[in-house]
Amino acid sequence: MEFYLIDPATKNRFQFPVNPEEVSIRRDKQFETTNILALDEVDFAQGAKIKEISFSSFFPLVHPFDEQAATPNPVEAMNLLTTYMDSKKPVQLLITETGINVLVFISSHSTTLRGGEPGDVYFDITFRTWRELKTRTTLPVGAASPRTDTKQVPKVYNVRSGDTLTAIAKRELGSSAKWSAIYEKNKALIGKDPNRVAPGQKLVMP
Structure with missing residues (x-):
């Protein structure tokens, strides 16, 4: 020994x-x-x-x-x-x-x-x-637990060749009349003319 x-x-x-x-x-x-x-x-x-x-x-x-x-x-x-x-x-x-x-x-x-x-x-x-000290965090009595962010991520549409806002609205939103809602959401990207959308643009859906 x-x-x-x-x-x-x-x-x-x-x-x-x-x-x-x-x-x-x-x-x-x-x-x-x-x-x-x-x-x-x-x-x-x-x-x-x-x-x-x-x-x-x-x-x-x-x-x-x-x-x-x-x-x-x-x-x-x-x-x-x-x-x-x-x-x-x-x-x-x-x-x-x-x-x-x-x-x-x-x-x-x-x-x-x-x-x-x-x-x-x-x-x-x-x-x-020797014993390693381990600590844990406890919430005060009555304190709310941290909540997971449940905010939805907006849907993004990738413009393809030949697309128009009315066609996109009908395909994605169910009604071609909703093209203006898409335009208002993406006016800064599309510009002044709602009829001019370019392939590759990523439009945020309302």
Whole structure:
């Protein structure tokens, strides 16, 4: 079993040199306490609380099981943990041979120096699992929902060779007498003479 902190941005891996004797995982039910009419307090369940993962170990000046093994400098290792704790970005906690492989924040860590063990740094560390915040917009009570624009798109007729306004009116509107309505709608395009429509012109139907 190995314990790692991985920086998601750089992919740098930091391995804890000495495995802790135990890992504590805390899961609580989160409750919201609301005062009802100032008479009593009522707890409402809000779902699973963000879990905490904690353990204790130490950074040895010399590895206790293998003096030839490379170990991080204890002071530099603690400084790295402090940097991660102060960062606003999560890091990845990986504990091999377990199901723990999650993004976390370091919520706290403490240091202990023991007499007779010069250079070794003992620590307690607590992680809180990271959860992306998702927001949604809600309308105030009584507010109307946005309405879809139901305005009709006007019909456009593409003038063909040989067309006249009377012929178009009869074909599209059912009566040749409605040619004047087409002309009034498209006077700027047709011009002063309603009898002169050109192929390719796009006339808006009334």
